[in-house]
Amino acid sequence: MRVITLSKLTLLLLLIFSIVACTTEAANTINDTVAVEDPTDETEDDNEGLTPKTTYDITSIIGKLTAEENVSYEIDGEYVRIFSTGIPNHKSPYFIDTDWENEKYEAYSSSTFRLNPNRIDTQDYEFRIPLHPTVASNKTTTPMGPMGVAINGVPLFNQYAAGGVDLTNEIFSFDQYSGHPTLRGMYHYHIEPIYLTEQNGADALLGVLLDGFPVYGPLENGETLSSDDLDDYHGHFSATKEFPEGIYHYHISADAPYINGDGFYGVAGTVSN
Ligand SMILES: [Zn+2]
Ligand SMILES: [Zn+2]
Secondary structure, three states, X not given: OHHHHOOHHHHHHHHHHOOOXXXXXXXHHHHHHHOOXXXXXXXXXXXXXXXXXXXXXXXXXXXXXXXXXXXXXXXXOOEEEEEXXXXXXXXXXXXXXXXXXXXXXXXXXXXXXOOOOOOOOOOOEEEEEEOOOEEEEEEEOOOOOOOEEEOOOOEEOOOEOHHHOEOXXXXXXXXXXXXXXXXXXXXXXXXXXXXXXXXXXXOOEEEEEOOXXXXXXXXXXXXXXXXXXXXXXXXXXXXXXXXXXOEEEXXXXXXXXXXXXXOEEEOXXXXXX
């Protein structure tokens, strides 16, 4: 161990400045040898005594995931089947010229917004999600179309528009609640569902991906997270309100890739419509 040969003074400096990047060769050696944890990372501190597992249990949040009247569920062995019409519980300009126009149409104007030609229509989603989400040894990419479901039954889509291109152009057709419909009338969110964070809080449970791992808003322990705080799949392990013992979970961030990064962290279930 090289540390043993270091002077007491240097060790003292290490204790005081262990995370400050020093310029002397000796200090660099120390940092390379012992700097294993970033004490500025609060999540790390909050996780003390909590151990990540390979399998979790999400039975306790099924009620929260299916509380809206357009959402229901059935337990089916190791899976929960979540059924949804996909009709958002909030207003949208995309309800114009639909059966819901009288109750749910709300205009939206912003300098960049462009109403796309699609209109919201009812769907017949079934999300078949593992009750015991399991970390995948081989991660798989998220599909185009629904990759999960929000707590209001609206599907969550990944960070790509049709054809696998990024959302640069599609973003202009997001309404005031950051959703928009596909050609088949499937209303969906690629980014933070503003209505849900306004109603439930930016730190709330907002949905679940097909692998069963929960999706939270951008706020955690009073801090707004960005993609830099998260792993390649856009999540991390920590305690949450619903899982005080800790669980792997995704966070929605304001920066791309928004909800999911390189794919499912766990073994994914399926979706049909
Ligand atoms: Zn879209
Ligand atoms: Zn978190």
